[in-house]
Structure formats: C-alpha cells, structure tokens
Amino acid sequence: MAEELFRAARMAMKRAYAPYSQFPVGAALRTDAGAVHAGCNIENASYPEGWCAETTALGQMIMAGGGKVSEIALVAEKMPGIMPCGGCRQRLSEFVTADAKLHLCDMNGILETVPFSSVFPRAFGSESNT
C-alpha cells in the first residue's frame, strides 16, 4: 500500500549522499508487478555530475528487471511536499503507466496524491520522436 511506499522513500532518504546541498531526498517506485525500488540523491564535488533520488530509484528498477511505474513516493526532510524536478519528470514519464500516482510527502507520511500526468502534461514521449 501507499504508506509502505512512503516508508521506503523515507528510508532511502537516510542513505542520501548530499554533502554539498545538505538536502537529502528519497524516492520509491512501485511497479505494476508490485515490486518496490527506492533511491536517494547522490551528489558530486563536480556539482552538475550529481543526480536525483528518482534517477537512482529508476536505475534500481531497471537493474532488477524493469517494469512500469504505477506509483511514486518522494520525500525530503527539508521540503514537505517536494515535487520531482523537471528532468526527473521526463525520466519517470518514460516508465509510468497511464494512471500512475505521485505521492507528495513530509516526514510523517503522505500529504497529497496526484496523478503523475497532472504534473507532466503533454510529455515528450517516444511517439513524439518517430
């Protein structure tokens, strides 16, 4: 259930490597097959080389065999209700189901659930690229 996904995101946030921004983020994805994959942001001394929690979670999902993302939970202790950045919306959109849900969280749980499509309408997809 959604609360379990939130807890996976919060646990992932604890693993964040964010010494430069001091802004730990955790993300957790559930696939349509029911698997949960989580990730944290991983920064770098060469700042632009760091990446987001959602991107780590997608890497985990692909390495575990892939799938379609039906639910996403995102949490950052310093920003209740954090939204995925633009780049991560594009990366997530590659793998989401049409009715994928995005859970916006604080450290205590889910604050709001919105359709992923509502935060990334008219996405650039592979059908735009043929």
Ligand code: THU
């Ligand atoms: N960050 C994420 O992990 N996900 C987002 O959607 C927004 C930003 C990270 C990147 C960087 O390590 C830190 O938050 C500050 O921008």
